[in-house]
Amino acid sequence: xxxxxxxxxxxxxxxxxxxxxxxxxxxxxxxxxxxxxxxxxxxxxxxxxxxxxxxxxxxxxxxxxxxxxxxxxxxxxxxxxxxxxxxxxxxxxxxxxxxxxxxxxxxxxxxxxxxxxxxxxxxxxxxxxxxxxxxxxxxxxxxxxxxxxxxxxxxxxxxxxxxxxxxxxxxxxxxxxxxxxxxxxxxxxxxxxxxxxxx
Numbered sequence: 674x675x676x677x678x679x680x681x682x683x684x685x686x687x688x689x690x691x692x693x694x695x696x697x698x699x700x701x702x703x704x705x706x707x708x709x710x711x712x713x714x715x716x717x718x719x720x721x722x723x724x725x726x727x728x729x730x731x732x733x734x735x736x737x738x739x740x741x742x743x744x745x746x747x748x749x750x751x752x753x754x755x756x757x758x759x760x761x762x763x764x765x766x767x768x769x770x771x772x773x774x775x776x777x778x779x780x781x782x783x784x785x786x787x788x789x790x791x792x793x794x795x796x797x798x799x800x801x802x803x804x805x806x807x808x809x810x811x812x813x814x815x816x817x818x819x820x821x822x823x824x825x826x827x828x829x830x831x832x833x834x835x836x837x838x839x840x841x842x843x844x845x846x847x848x849x850x851x852x853x854x855x856x857x858x859x860x861x862x863x864x865x866x867x868x869x870x871x872x
Contacts, residue, residue, distance in 0.1 A: 676822050677829070680858035683729040684851075693731045694854065698847030712737070713850070714751070714790065715744025717857045721794040724861040725868050747793045750802035754785060783827040787860040788812065794861075795868050811864065818863040826856035 684690055697716065700709035719732040719740060732740065758777055759769060767773045788811060789802050801807065812819065833852040 674821075674825065676859045676862045677825050677855070679862055680855050683724065683858060683862075684731070684854055686729055687731045690731060693734060694847060694851050696734045697850035697854070698844075701846035701850045701853075711744035711748045712740055713744070713853070714748045715740035715742070717853065718743045718747055718790050718794045720854070721791055721857055721861045724858055725791075725794065725865050727865075743793075743797075746799045747790060747802060750793070750799065751786060751789060753803075754789070755781060779827075779831070783830060783856070784823060787823070787826075787857050790857060791860055791864060791868075795871075811867070815864055815867050818867075819860065822859040822863040826852075826859045830856055 684694075687693070697713065700712050703709045704713070716732055716734070719736075723730055723732070734740070755778065758781060759774065762774060762777055763769055785808075788808055792801050792804070792808060792811065793799075795801075830849075830852045833848045
């Protein structure tokens with residue numbers, strides 16, 4: 674709970690937080706076009722890096738080249754993970770478009786996804802995303818700090834997805850983006866000490 678409060682406080686301490694979240698909400702609206710996914714992931718990596726360095730300033734969307742450069746690499750890595758999981762689910766006899774696939778994607782998004790973003794934010798190398806021993810080491814060493822952050826952020830994200838539509842349709846993507854930002858900020862805060870000790 675402490676990380677949730679700190680994550681929300683960090684985000685809202687930015688003077689222009691609403692404008693940046695608003696742009697993120699716009700990208701969330703268009704997420705099926707794929708390009709917005711790249712931008713959202715790039716934004717998250719940039720902010721994770723900022724948080725791990727002890728700052729709280731949200732990246733500027735106008736730095737779109739930098740965000741895109743970061744975003745496409747980590748997005749490609751994540752697509753490969755999701756595609757592999759989908760293939761395994763299909764080989765197990767499940768339909769590709771099904772409740773099981775949706776649940777699997779949600780689990781991946783609330784566990785693997787932030788860890789991959791975090792690992793890339795630290796080392797800025799594409800192959801880091803596939804360094805399974807590195808990712809498992811992060812999990813095994815920091816599971817006590819990570820587990821509460823991942824559970825709480827998953828609940829926040831799920832509640833936002835299921836109930837956010839009540840905030841008029843326009844506000845729903847904005848709330849989903851804000852929940853994603855909170856999720857990744859919580860994970861970064863949980864592992865900040867660990868990554869600083871690795872420097």
